[in-house]
Amino acid sequence: MKKLALSLFCLASMSFAVEYDAVRGEMLSLSCANCHGTNGKSTTTIPVIAGLDKNYMYQKLLDYKAGKSVGDTQMMQKHTKGFTDEELEQLSYYFSKVK
Ligand code: HEC
Numbered sequence: 743m744k745k746l747a748l749s750l751f752c753l754a755s756m757s758f759a760v761e762y763d764a765v766r767g768e769m770l771s772l773s774c775a776n777c778h779g780t781n782g783k784s785t786t787t788i789p790v791i792a793g794l795d796k797n798y799m800y801q802k803l804l805d806y807k808a809g810k811s812v813g814d815t816q817m818m819q820k821h822t823k824g825f826t827d828e829e830l831e832q833l834s835y836y837f838s839k840v841k
Pocket of ligand 1 (some may be wrong): 770771773774775776777778788789790791794799802803812813814815816817818821833
């Protein structure tokens with residue numbers, strides 16, 4: 743029983759690693775606006791990131807940072823290196839909540 747509780751706890755803490763902070767999320771998101779548009783609603787060939795699934799986006803950002811995903815321009819690899827994993831998760835929360 744103890745083991746089960748512990749593994750449930752681990753699962754829960756994996757999907758909610760950081761507490762969402764809307765103000766911080768918005769601040770961090772400003773550095774994405776030049777390329778991805780205001781609130782991620784890009785009107786150029788750069789992908790729209792508004793409303794992306796939070797977990798998909800967080801994983802994608804971690805992959806860019808780790809160099810597992812490159813992209814055509816390699817801009818994301820450069821950009822994600824300046825953020826901690828916690829900040830990347832805040833960003834993912836923020837953009838997933840944009841309507
Ligand atoms: C210098 C321009 C630039 C900046 C700044 C930038 N991005 Fe990107 N981003 C791109 C490009 C271009 C792509 C598409 C992949 C490629 O071609 O390299 C991309 C792709 C992505 C993707 C993948 C989209 C998908 O549908 O899979 C995510 C998520 C993303 N960016 C998030 C962010 C976040 C969050 C920030 C701010 C912290 C940010 N980007 C800042 C240019 C940028």
